[in-house]
Amino acid sequence: MKIALIGNGIQANLGALYLRNRFGDKLHITRIGPADRGGLPVVGESIIEITTHFMEGHLGLATYFRDNHLPKYALTYYFKIDPDNPEDRTYSVHCNERAPDDLRTVPGWTSPMNQPPSWLLNREVFDRDLHRMVDDQPAIHQIIGLVKDVEIRPGGQHLLTVQGEDGTMQTVEADWVIDLTGRKQLLGRKLNLVVKPDGQRDCFWFRLKGFDRELLKNINALGPMPAGPGEEYHYERYYSTHHFMGRGFWIWNIPMKDVDGSDMMSIGFTSHPDYFEGNVKNIDDFLMYTDQSHRVVSDLVRSGTVDDTNMMKRYHYVVKQVYSPDRWAIVGDAAYAPDPLFSNGLAFGVIQWDQIGEMLMRDLEGRLDDQYVHTLSDALRIHRSHIRLILHLTSSKHATSWAKFVRNILSIWARKRSIAGRWKCWMIFVVFMNREQREDGFGMNIPGRFWKK
Ligand SMILES: Cc1cc2nc3c(=O)[nH]c(=O)nc-3n(C[C@H](O)[C@H](O)[C@H](O)COP(=O)(O)OP(=O)(O)OC[C@H]3O[C@@H](n4cnc5c(N)ncnc54)[C@H](O)[C@@H]3O)c2cc1C
Numbered sequence: 001m002k003i004a005l006i007g008n009g010i011q012a013n014l015g016a017l018y019l020r021n022r023f024g025d026k027l028h029i030t031r032i033g034p035a036d037r038g039g040l041p042v043v044g045e046s047i048i049e050i051t052t053h054f055m056e057g058h059l060g061l062a063t064y065f066r067d068n069h070l071p072k073y074a075l076t077y078y079f080k081i082d083p084d085n086p087e088d089r090t091y092s093v094h095c096n097e098r099a100p101d102d103l104r105t106v107p108g109w110t111s112p113m114n115q116p117p118s119w120l121l122n123r124e125v126f127d128r129d130l131h132r133m134v135d136d137q138p139a140i141h142q143i144i145g146l147v148k149d150v151e152i153r154p155g156g157q158h159l160l161t162v163q164g165e166d167g168t169m170q171t172v173e174a175d176w177v178i179d180l181t182g183r184k185q186l187l188g189r190k191l192n193l194v195v196k197p198d199g200q201r202d203c204f205w206f207r208l209k210g211f212d213r214e215l216l217k218n219i220n221a222l223g224p225m226p227a228g229p230g231e232e233y234h235y236e237r238y239y240s241t242h243h244f245m246g247r248g249f250w251i252w253n254i255p256m257k258d259v260d261g262s263d264m265m266s267i268g269f270t271s272h273p274d275y276f277e278g279n280v281k282n283i284d285d286f287l288m289y290t291d292q293s294h295r296v297v298s299d300l301v302r303s304g305t306v307d308d309t310n311m312m313k314r315y316h317y318v319v320k321q322v323y324s325p326d327r328w329a330i331v332g333d334a335a336y337a338p339d340p341l342f343s344n345g346l347a348f349g350v351i352q353w354d355q356i357g358e359m360l361m362r363d364l365e366g367r368l369d370d371q372y373v374h375t376l377s378d379a380l381r382i383h384r385s386h387i388r389l390i391l392h393l394t395s396s397k398h399a400t401s402w403a404k405f406v407r408n409i410l411s412i413w414a415r416k417r418s419i420a421g422r423w424k425c426w427m428i429f430v431v432f433m434n435r436e437q438r439e440d441g442f443g444m445n446i447p448g449r450f451w452k453k
Pocket of ligand 1: 006007008009010011012032033034036037042043044045046047048145146147148180181182183184186203205268312315331332333334337340343344345346347
């Protein structure tokens with residue numbers, strides 16, 4: 001069976017390796033895309049556990065990550081207790097500083113912090129190395145060029161028109177076409193599937209070098225408390241994705257390892273134009289807002305050197321359908337561009353690769369039915385409600401009330417030593433979130449009887 005992967009970004013290359021590993025010679029894989037990104041910025045340095053599970057489990061990258069990237073101990077959220085006071089550095093810090101006991105071990109990992117649940121990637125390094133891994137697999141056929149058109153033929157045997165770098169044209173036939181063209185959205189646009197929802201996002205981001213990492217600790221953090229007696233160990237909080245929450249915006253800080261092993265940091269300002277009236281388009285604008293809100297971030301930035309800056313305006317979209325019984329699929333940024341509050345961009349894509357693997361397996365065995373494809377495609381709605389939850393959490397009204405609530409509940413939580421005490425705090429938090437979200441009609445549907453107990 002012939003598979004055409006259109007694109008040469010992270011998802012195209014992850015997918016090419018995954019399909020090759022899983023299906024071997026049963027699939028003839030062709031990746032079609034330009035030789036490089038043509039100056040487009042990379043972003044997406046923070047991966048979460050689902051993405052890690054895929055990359056380590058299906059692609060065997062655990063020791064590669066160990067040697068070339070930084071460990072990541074989950075996500076850390078900083079809610080300011082007094083958001084209107086620029087001087088105040090008191091934060092309710094929400095993070096996960098203790099290890100789950102069921103994590104896999106990474107061979108040869110020597111850090112005192114035991115098993116890292118995930119990784120902080122230097123995307124330039126990772127994307128370069130991923131290309132090399134694909135180059136090392138001669139069975140993955142590569143065409144350097146741009147797909148100019150795709151003729152979708154019901155049931156398969158699609159026809160792609162490809163323009164090479166020297167301008168020559170050729171046609172390629174494929175049983176399955178997978179669109180991985182990122183924001184170009186080749187199939188989404190051709191088939192009129194792209195939706196630009198309300199609740200848009202703007203983002204300004206940059207990479208920082210030569211900074212003083214100790215400055216990140218210069219806050220008055222309410223919880224979590226240090227490990228108690230008998231508790232095994234405590235994470236070093238630096239190795240997580242840091243989220244500083246504001247009114248209508250939030251700021252990420254992602255530590256990374258530069259090619260020479262020195263510290264590097266990706267820093268981004270994501271805002272919601274319906275709630276945030278400013279326009280952050282350069283470092284001066286960025287510092288103006290952090291001076292008013294999160295001086296700890298201003299201090300960190302002023303201690304280092306800015307390496308590059310990037311910006312995207314009103315970048316949020318989704319597509320209405322991701323798979324078709326006509327044998328096409330849309331994956332990664334070609335399908336959706338959410339707010340990265342939970343570092344979930346790459347996670348959506350790797351979930352899709354597992355789904356595509358199942359569809360291809362059934363197709364090879366002659367038992368792929370339309371209903372199965374539609375069911376998986378409809379699961380996109382789960383992605384969309386997840387995206388809406390993020391929009392909800394970072395909107396002005398809820399970011400403030402959520403912050404207040406989190407502050408109160410987490411400072412109580414922080415003082416509780418027993419698992420049962422913390423569990424109660426967590427349940428109160430979930431009830432609160434459920435009540436807030438039901439106002440928007442997409443909260444969890446938890447039976448009333450449960451709450452009365
Ligand atoms: C501000 C921001 C922060 C983010 N942070 C995170 C994060 O912390 N963690 C995370 O997991 N994700 C994050 N993401 C998401 C993540 O960065 C993206 O999902 C991911 O990089 C997209 O990869 P892709 O391969 O789908 O697209 P791309 O990397 O855009 O690749 C598309 C490829 O298609 C090629 N192409 C385009 N047109 C054609 C054509 N006609 N023919 C052939 N090839 C073509 C391009 O040249 C390119 O090679 C973030 C996203 C944003 C916007």
